[in-house]
Amino acid sequence: MNYILLAVLLMAIVTYLPRVLPIVVFQRKIKSVRIKSFLYYTPYAVLGAMTFPSILFSTGNMYSSIAGTLTALILAYYEQGLMKVALSAVLVVAVCELCFYHL
Amino acid sequence: MNNLQYQTKNKYTQEITEGIKDFKDGFYKGLPIAFGYIPVAFAFGIMAVKGGIPVWIAILISMTNLTSAGQFAGAGLIIANATLLEITVTTFVINIRYMLMSLSLSQKIVERMPGVQRSIMAFGITDETFAVASLEEKEITFPFMMGLIIGPYWGWALGTALGAMLTTFLPEIWQDSLGIALYAMFIALIVPASKKSKAAFVVVIVAISLSCFFRWLPCINQISQGWVIIIATIIASTIGAVFFPRSEDEI
Numbered sequence: 117m118n119y120i121l122l123a124v125l126l127m128a129i130v131t132y133l134p135r136v137l138p139i140v141v142f143q144r145k146i147k148s149v150r151i152k153s154f155l156y157y158t159p160y161a162v163l164g165a166m167t168f169p170s171i172l173f174s175t176g177n178m179y180s181s182i183a184g185t186l187t188a189l190i191l192a193y194y195e196q197g198l199m200k201v202a203l204s205a206v207l208v209v210a211v212c213e214l215c216f217y218h219l
Numbered sequence: 220m221n222n223l224q225y226q227t228k229n230k231y232t233q234e235i236t237e238g239i240k241d242f243k244d245g246f247y248k249g250l251p252i253a254f255g256y257i258p259v260a261f262a263f264g265i266m267a268v269k270g271g272i273p274v275w276i277a278i279l280i281s282m283t284n285l286t287s288a289g290q291f292a293g294a295g296l297i298i299a300n301a302t303l304l305e306i307t308v309t310t311f312v313i314n315i316r317y318m319l320m321s322l323s324l325s326q327k328i329v330e331r332m333p334g335v336q337r338s339i340m341a342f343g344i345t346d347e348t349f350a351v352a353s354l355e356e357k358e359i360t361f362p363f364m365m366g367l368i369i370g371p372y373w374g375w376a377l378g379t380a381l382g383a384m385l386t387t388f389l390p391e392i393w394q395d396s397l398g399i400a401l402y403a404m405f406i407a408l409i410v411p412a413s414k415k416s417k418a419a420f421v422v423v424i425v426a427i428s429l430s431c432f433f434r435w436l437p438c439i440n441q442i443s444q445g446w447v448i449i450i451a452t453i454i455a456s457t458i459g460a461v462f463f464p465r466s467e468d469e470i
Contacts, residue, residue, distance in 0.1 A: 120276055120297055123306050127293040128283040130311035136341035138321035140334055149464045152319075157422045157459035158452060159316040159346065160412060163405045164426035165451035166288055166313075169434050171402035176395035184396075188403035192410035198347070199255040205403035206258070210396040217392065 180212035238362040245366025252347045253374030255404075259287060260375045262400040264382025266291065269394065270298030274383040281379035285372060286345060289313045291401055292448065305446070312449045320349040327352065328359040336361045343368030346408060418463035426455035 175181045184205040191201045267277035284290040293310045413420035429451035
């Protein structure tokens with residue numbers, strides 16, 4: 117239990133620090149184009165690496181995962197909102213799993 | 220003297236009225252985010268409890284971290300019994316992106332905002348609240364930011380609590396299906412950006428390729444997921460910075 121609480125505390129600290137430090141410390145803009153660019157691309161890289169291939173193992177079986185992934189990709193391409201994309205993917209996965217279950 | 224007192228009082232009342240107006244404005248703009256967070260937080264609650272994390276700890280994580288990617292990864296590592304160093308470094312690297320958002324908001328907020336208020340509003344910076352705040356045309360005030368944050372904060376906490384507590388009652392098919400919710404939300408964040416910017420697209424593809432590479436290639440697939448994300452992110456972002464440096468005014 118101490119291990120979990122300590123882990124949660126550490127997570128909270130390293131989540132808060134990047135949020136609070138720049139806004140409190142930096143009053144002037146960063147000059148280095150390289151650093152600015154690196155920071156700019158970080159979220160895309162993180163989200164990409166986190167999503168694939170993990171999304172393919174996120175449900176009961178890989179077929180329903182692929183169906184859900186395709187649904188999300190198509191809806192996201194047409195720039196539907198976060199909630200719509202997330203819930204549609206969940207629904208498609210559920211329908212696929214129900215079909216498998218009854219086959 | 221009386222006149223001065225009256226003026227001071229009047230100015231004070233006016234500030235409060237404007238503060239309430241800004242708070243309400245922020246609150247309404249935060250509502251869609253709040254509702255969007257509920258299913259994703261729900262999925263987090265389920266994922267955490269299914270992995271053996273107690274219900275109250277799952278809620279505690281959401282209320283102290285208030286971040287999707289970071290706490291999913293962190294909770295996953297807790298479940299896998301990873302070392303505290305690995306958990307800390309992974310969560311930190313995933314959250315590095317907030318530095319840019321925080322930095323960007325520091326140029327956007329009212330100049331005289333005291334340090335205490337800055338430290339409080341910083342807690343509520345997420346991908347979505349940042350996106351809404353930075354699209355505002357006016358300067359961001361403390362009441363606006365508080366209004367914007369409060370809905371998503373409780374949506375995130377409530378969703379986690381529901382997911383964590385209902386896990387045992389929810390049929391397995393729905394538990395399995397909700398597992399994709401967060402990833403689908405990530406896709407909803409990266410696909411539109413990759414459509415608009417070739418650079419973002421390249422960075423995403425490089426990161427995905429590296430991540431798959433590490434997952435499936437023999438030998439190096441021994442490296443844990445946390446480090447894979449760190450390595451993939453650093454390489455992909457560096458490639459982005461080297462080949463597609465962004466000009467001064469683009470951020």
